[in-house]
Amino acid sequence: MAVELNHTVVHATDKQASAHFLAGILGLRVGAPFGPFVPVDLANGVTLDFYENAGAPVTSHHYAFLVSEEEFDVAMARIEAAGITYYADPHHTDPGHINRLFGGRGVYFTDPDGHNMEIMTRPYGRPA
Incomplete structure (x- = not known):
């Protein structure tokens, strides 16, 4: 069996709000709560399980x-309509622009808890 990522936990101050934020940008469905988690299912079988930190600070991560x-265009329209600042780079130094790495398009934006979210149309190249 090949090793695959099955799920990951996304810490949030408000798991419902954070799950709905990301699902809204990406056009995904928020699933029914499962234990302490609010899941958002991705097309490749991976689940993002949003978990509320009960008052503890949330450490920012990159997703x-x-x-x-086509999905990029729709997500960008949602980002712009919501007035979300987006950036061409992961350090958020180039606002209002997208990148064109490896012949694709990419953009970074921040979720309600400060997680650095990225959408891209081409995987980044890795040396062989």
Whole structure:
């Protein structure tokens, strides 16, 4: 059996709000709560399980999503309509622009808890 990522926990101050924020940008469905988690299912079988930190501070993490060109356009329209600042780079130094790495398009934005979210249309190249 090949090793695959099955799920990951995304810490949030408000798990419902954070799950709905990301699902709304990406056009995904928020699932029914499962124990202490609010799941968002991705197309490749991976689940993002949003978990509320009960008053503890949330440490920012990076989450990158590979999307089609059409999905990118729709997500960008949602980002812009919501007035979310987006950046061409992961350090958020180039606001209002997208990148064109490896012949694709990519953009970074922050979720309600400060997680650095990324959508991209091409996986980043890795040396062989």
